[in-house]
Amino acid sequence: MSRCGFAQSQKAYDTAVNELFDTLDTIEDHLSCWRYLCGDELTHADVCLFTTLTRFDLVYNVLFRCTKKKLLEYTNLHATEERLAFFYRFRRLRKLAILQLLWKGTTKPFFR
Structure with missing residues (x-):
């Protein structure tokens, strides 16, 4: 995933x-x-x-411009993410991940 977001050339980005x-x-x-x-x-x-x-549409799709598809377009991947989010610990992890991204201002380095 990070190879997409931090690619040094268009060719490297396209490949990633x-x-x-x-x-x-x-x-x-x-x-x-x-x-x-x-x-x-x-x-x-x-x-x-x-x-x-959990981070795919919120972070990778937007910040790393991995926009070929959204998670919702993957029937089985989306169902798996939803099924795992049903577990209490996973729900807490999802909320924590989102809050950390917002709190730390994750987008700042990308928009200087």
Whole structure:
């Protein structure tokens, strides 16, 4: 993800964005057959995915200009993010992540 946001050239950005969305497409297809990344059990990989998905439209889509698709356009990825957000701890993590982004003024370095 950061390769998109901090690319030093248009070519590097284009390559990073294409690789990012190819990966999201692959995960989307995988989640059409499985409830979680590693099958039917929640794992650390799903927690890592959740943090990325939670920030995707709010941060990566806007600040890093990863705008080929929004999370809502990925049926299975969006459903996974919503399913994980149902868990109390994940809901708290989502709220905390959003509050931290707003409180710390994450956008300042990008708009100097």
